[in-house]
Amino acid sequence: MALINIMLASKRRRRGKGTGSSFFVPGSISSVTSSSAEPEESGFFHEWSADCLIIDVLHPGRPNVSKAELKGKLTRMYEVKDPNSIFVFKFRTHFGGGKSTGFGLIYDSVENAKKYEPKYRLIRNGLDTKVEKSRKQMKERKNRAKKIRGVKKTKAGDAAKKK
Structure with missing residues (x-):
């Protein structure tokens, strides 16, 4: 006990x-x-x-x-x-x-x-789900954000738009 x-x-x-x-x-x-x-x-x-x-x-x-x-x-x-x-x-x-x-x-x-x-x-506790990202996506986001300073950094971290 x-x-x-x-x-x-x-x-x-x-x-x-x-x-x-x-x-x-x-x-x-x-x-x-x-x-x-x-x-x-x-x-x-x-x-x-x-x-x-x-x-x-x-x-x-x-x-x-x-x-x-x-x-x-x-x-x-x-x-x-x-x-x-x-x-x-x-x-x-x-x-x-x-x-x-x-x-x-x-x-x-x-x-x-x-x-x-x-x-x-x-x-x-099972109240939310984990979003799985690939290593490559995380590294690309990090490297895009390194090139920009300030408030624009959050937008640069988003996925690049395809033309």
């Missing part, structure tokens, strides 16, 4: 939940002690409509816990309607294993998530 402890919960106490909430993820070990760390407060991003969390995961006997598993647990814990509005990232396993720490963002809606999240995180 793995104990997941939310170290930083939002100031607005999303949907009546308090700080320091924890829940179990099934694993290979049956008994786990809880973390003694004190929960702290983090800000609520009003302009983003998102809760910011630092997630502390205790997982003895397991190498790590998958992000999909964490998203599922956070969905149930915070009673989120759409699991696509939850983003977990930057998880690092502590030396010796058994514990990982990472960040999480819970947006009020998927539209807000698409508006404020970086493109690479949207691609990782």
Whole structure:
């Protein structure tokens, strides 16, 4: 079993939940002690409509816990309607294993998530598609842009018009 402890919960106490909430993820070990760390407060991003969390995961006997598993647990814990509005990232396993720490963002809606999240995180969560470009196209664009300075550089980077 793995104990997941939310170290930083939002100031607005999303949907009546308090700080320091924890829940179990099934694993290979049956008994786990809880973390003694004190929960702290983090800000609520009003302009983003998102809760910011630092997630502390205790997982003895397991190498790590998958992000999909964490998203599922956070969905149930915070009673989120759409699991696509939850983003977990930057998880690092502590030396010796058994514990990982990472960040999480819970947006009020998927539209807000698409508006404020970086493109690479949207691609990782399946909310956007990656545009594949060839090496030659990227190099041609770079070399065209090198010849021009200022505002015109963005137009020069576009594909050359055929006559």
